[in-house]
Amino acid sequence: xxxxxxxxxxxxxxxxxxxxxxxxxxxxxxxxxxxxxxxxxxxxxxxxxxxxxxxxxxxxxxxxxxxxxxxxxxxxxxxxxxxxxxxxxxxxxxxxxxxxxxxxxxxxxxxxxxxxxxxxxxxxxxxxxxxxxxxxxxxxxxxxxxxxxxxxxxxxxxxxxxxxxxxxxxxxxxxxxxxxxxxxxxxxxxxxxxxxxxxxxxxxxxxxxxxxxxxxxxxxxxxxxxxxxxxxxxxxxxxxxxxxxxxxxxxxxxxxxxxxxxxxxxxxxxxxxxxxxxxxxxxxxxxxxxxxxxxxxxxxxxxxxxxxxxxxxxxxxxxxxxxxxxxxxxxxxxxxxxxxxxxxxxxxxxxxxxxxxxxxxxxx
Amino acid sequence: xxxxxxxxxxxxxxxxxxxxxxxxxxxxxxxxxxxxxxxxxxxxxxxxxxxxxxxxxxxxxxxxxxxxxxx
Numbered sequence: 385x386x387x388x389x390x391x392x393x394x395x396x397x398x399x400x401x402x403x404x405x406x407x408x409x410x411x412x413x414x415x416x417x418x419x420x421x422x423x424x425x426x427x428x429x430x431x432x433x434x435x436x437x438x439x440x441x442x443x444x445x446x447x448x449x450x451x452x453x454x455x456x457x458x459x460x461x462x463x464x465x466x467x468x469x470x471x472x473x474x475x476x477x478x479x480x481x482x483x484x485x486x487x488x489x490x491x492x493x494x495x496x497x498x499x500x501x502x503x504x505x506x507x508x509x510x511x512x513x514x515x516x517x518x519x520x521x522x523x524x525x526x527x528x529x530x531x532x533x534x535x536x537x538x539x540x541x542x543x544x545x546x547x548x549x550x551x552x553x554x555x556x557x558x559x560x561x562x563x564x565x566x567x568x569x570x571x572x573x574x575x576x577x578x579x580x581x582x583x584x585x586x587x588x589x590x591x592x593x594x595x596x597x598x599x600x601x602x603x604x605x606x607x608x609x610x611x612x613x614x615x616x617x618x619x620x621x622x623x624x625x626x627x628x629x630x631x632x633x634x635x636x637x638x639x640x641x642x643x644x645x646x647x648x649x650x651x652x653x654x655x656x657x658x659x660x661x662x663x664x665x666x667x668x669x670x671x672x673x674x675x676x677x678x679x680x681x682x683x684x685x686x687x688x689x690x691x692x693x694x695x696x697x698x699x700x701x702x703x704x705x706x707x708x709x710x711x712x713x714x715x716x717x718x719x720x721x722x723x724x725x726x727x728x729x730x731x732x733x734x735x736x737x738x739x740x741x742x743x744x745x746x747x748x
Numbered sequence: 749x750x751x752x753x754x755x756x757x758x759x760x761x762x763x764x765x766x767x768x769x770x771x772x773x774x775x776x777x778x779x780x781x782x783x784x785x786x787x788x789x790x791x792x793x794x795x796x797x798x799x800x801x802x803x804x805x806x807x808x809x810x811x812x813x814x815x816x817x818x819x
Contacts, residue, residue: 464776559771564767565771565772567768
């Protein structure tokens with residue numbers, strides 16, 4: 385039997401002589417570009433070229449996180465799938481990860497299986513959420529995960545490939561095939577990859593994972609489902625900024641506003657500085673933002689978001705975008721220069737889904 | 749899951765979701781699982797239109813309940 389053999393290095397030139405495998409198969413080495421085309425032909429892709437995985441690259445990934453190939457990283461009952469460490473490693477290779485990224489990837493895959501995240505809704509639903517990976521703790525600096533300039537943009541391998549691995553696992557292992565089991569109406573570009581680190585150096589408060597009970601020396605991954613991202617410009621003052629954030633959380637067409645699904649705000653450096661200078665506590669800031677996220681029932685009825693005839697009382701009855709201010713997630717990241725933060729309203733009608741607690745990254 | 753718990757089940761979907769429902773049935777090891785389908789969309793129908801839609805489906809639902817899902 386003649387089999388195609390993936391070469392050990394993707395830049396390795398095709399050998400002129402064939403080799404014979406231990407089982408007698410005649411193996412014909414093929415070029416890197418041919419290997420990539422084979423992956424495309426088999427559907428092993430997110431639409432971009434993948435790094436063809438071979439045994440040595442996969443083993444290097446497994447070694448870096450101290451897992452055996454058959455170790456189960458996450459079980460997904462809704463998809464009838466147990467994702468093994470080998471599958472995670474293969475997809476990490478394909479996404480272009482360095483082996484040292486594996487502990488972060490493994491923690492993120494565990495996050496997919498957290499029941500309250502409700503992965504099936506996130507990954508299959510019409511709202512087409514991306515899954516944002518937020519990394520906290522010392523590992524972010526160690527791996528060079530970007531927490532600053534152009535935070536959602538291109539250019540940094542760790543961010544690009546860690547986020548991409550998660551999507552490849554959704555496509556290849558969990559079979560969230562676009563148009564079949566992923567029924568996103570629009571989707572969003574973050575579905576290719578979306579991974580950031582929190583900027584912890586000049587944080588006005590405790591970093592996210594410390595606020596949630598972890599030690600500053602711990603490293604964690606938190607997943608959130610993201611549909612809309614809005615940039616908020618304000619260089620005037622913290623009180624005005626609260627109004628702008630509240631407005632962005634409560635736009636009338638928001639899928640989250642009626643059921644009050646909690647949102648997230650990614651604070652840029654200058655806004656974090658502005659809030660630090662205000663002397664307000666994190667809790668007070670959350671309360672102020674949510675206090676500015678109100679819409680009258682009359683507005684919601686006029687927009688068709690709430691059913692029924694408009695009554696006189698509806699003109700003064702206020703509905704807030706979130707039912708509990710403490711659930712507003714505040715993350716510091718993005719450039720330290722410029723007054724532009726990002727508001728991410730709640731992602732769906734399912735209040736409480738689409739968010740994991742921080743998950744501890746276990747390093748070797 | 750309801751069928752496995754012994755509760756007769758008739759899933760009703762809009763026709764646009766047939767491929768998605770079929771994929772789920774395959775994944776759950778019941779590729780012959782049967783669905784009642786109706787035209788898409790559903791969410792913008794008025795109450796009266798919904799009642800009309802339900803009336804049109806009743807016979808199909810009863811038929812599937814009587815024949816049952818494949819073992």
